[in-house]
Amino acid sequence: MLATQTKAGIGNLLLERLEESRLRTDELFALVRPDSLYQRPIPERHRIIFYLGHLEAFDWNLLRERLLGVKPFHPEFDHLFAFGIDPVEGGLPSDQPSDWPAVEEVCQYVSRIRETVDTGLEASLTIGATSERQEEFPAAVLLNVAIEHRLMHAETLTYMLHQLTLERKLRRPRKPELVAAPVEAKMIEIPAGSATLGLSRTDLGAFGWDNEYEAHSVAVPAFAIDQHKVTNRQYLEFIAAGGYQDQSLWTEADWAWKTQHNLTHPAFWRQSDDRWFYLTMFEELPLPSEWPVYVSHAEAGAYARWAGKSLPTEPQWHRAAYGTPAGPERLYPWGAAAPAARHGNFDFHGWDPTPAGNFPEGRSAFGVADLLGNGWEWTSSLFQSFPGFEPFPFYAGYSANFFDGKHYVIKGGSARTAACMLRRSFRNWFQPHYQYVYSGFRCVSN
Ligand SMILES: [Fe+2]
Numbered sequence: 001m002l003a004t005q006t007k008a009g010i011g012n013l014l015l016e017r018l019e020e021s022r023l024r025t026d027e028l029f030a031l032v033r034p035d036s037l038y039q040r041p042i043p044e045r046h047r048i049i050f051y052l053g054h055l056e057a058f059d060w061n062l063l064r065e066r067l068l069g070v071k072p073f074h075p076e077f078d079h080l081f082a083f084g085i086d087p088v089e090g091g092l093p094s095d096q097p098s099d100w101p102a103v104e105e106v107c108q109y110v111s112r113i114r115e116t117v118d119t120g121l122e123a124s125l126t127i128g129a130t131s132e133r134q135e136e137f138p139a140a141v142l143l144n145v146a147i148e149h150r151l152m153h154a155e156t157l158t159y160m161l162h163q164l165t166l167e168r169k170l171r172r173p174r175k176p177e178l179v180a181a182p183v184e185a186k187m188i189e190i191p192a193g194s195a196t197l198g199l200s201r202t203d204l205g206a207f208g209w210d211n212e213y214e215a216h217s218v219a220v221p222a223f224a225i226d227q228h229k230v231t232n233r234q235y236l237e238f239i240a241a242g243g244y245q246d247q248s249l250w251t252e253a254d255w256a257w258k259t260q261h262n263l264t265h266p267a268f269w270r271q272s273d274d275r276w277f278y279l280t281m282f283e284e285l286p287l288p289s290e291w292p293v294y295v296s297h298a299e300a301g302a303y304a305r306w307a308g309k310s311l312p313t314e315p316q317w318h319r320a321a322y323g324t325p326a327g328p329e330r331l332y333p334w335g336a337a338a339p340a341a342r343h344g345n346f347d348f349h350g351w352d353p354t355p356a357g358n359f360p361e362g363r364s365a366f367g368v369a370d371l372l373g374n375g376w377e378w379t380s381s382l383f384q385s386f387p388g389f390e391p392f393p394f395y396a397g398y399s400a401n402f403f404d405g406k407h408y409v410i411k412g413g414s415a416r417t418a419a420c421m422l423r424r425s426f427r428n429w430f431q432p433h434y435q436y437v438y439s440g441f442r443c444v445s446n
Helices: 002-029 048-068 075-080 103-126 132-136 139-162 232-240 252-260 297-306 314-322
Strands: 187-190 193-197 216-220 223-226 269-272 275-279 284-286 376-382 408-411 428-430
Touching (some): 002 103, 002 139, 048 103, 048 139, 187 314, 193 314, 216 314, 232 297, 252 297, 297 376
Antiparallel strands (some): 187 223, 269 275, 376 408, 408 428
């Protein structure tokens, strides 16, 4: 009886979280003016209409046979909306709006899946029924995959809609700007110690993606790290010093990319006469000098070289975030408390960054600020498997397709990162030339 109740409780919680995550992505599609759903705001990605079908097709393809035991009703859409794209080195998609189904058809597909999934999950999760299918693929793991997949899209879809021109979306109110004095550029000494990366398989209550396993300890020599992320003001100094014209600051591949695209500033910036402006999700503002800068890995690396520093490795970032002078590591930079609004700018409370240094309660034991929230942070570490990696059998390519030496790890989180993905072991990754991520950086000296 107790086991059944516990299972029902966990099941209800997961169903609630699934519903909340649907609201997150529904609100994004509602921002797009109806005549703009077939736009492609980012050349390397699908048109917006794909994502409307994709989020449901993903859940359906994941759960239909394994948990629900029902037959497909629209195999063509199940296939059409199955996978996103991430072309490396050119090869942009060339499909036309007319290649995609009508919005009404996609919405009908979405509604029918939601109804079938909800009915099926309520039956299988809350009554406490078990089946051979659930033994093979635990329902809680599959549902966490569905929920976090959708929440990750709630963030990456935001990057995409950010690039949609302002007149194609409905404006949302912006929070009043927090006034802040410029942060002092200060580096913090981190003594030698160890950093635990990854998640242990024996931690049965925790969900992690395949790339988070296995937990392991890494020795980290002493280093110094910027207390704050690099701000727009600091990045402007790099531009004014000719950083985009000095080839010696860029790797060969990064220089070739920058030159090919004629880049002279971050993707979120605009220059008009001598003035700089910043394009937020809903408006254009005079450049907010104290917000962290959002740039590609290539631009972050060039800045770091100009400053005579480098980007942190993934273990260095962990050590600065979770290490303590006394030795034992923390669950979060601030301690063991669950992420709350006082700790940082994350979990959808706002759309924009806030000035650097606004969340003193979120600092790490070493005093490093804003590690979780207010923008992801590029590391110098290529995205690779941890020792003991095993792909999820039901989603074999999720991480393994990206262990290609062409993607870098980002850590932390942005204003649009869900709280559940602020766990220590969570890893995100992008190509070095992808400019649209809400990611900035801080530097280290070794
Ligand atoms: Fe996806």
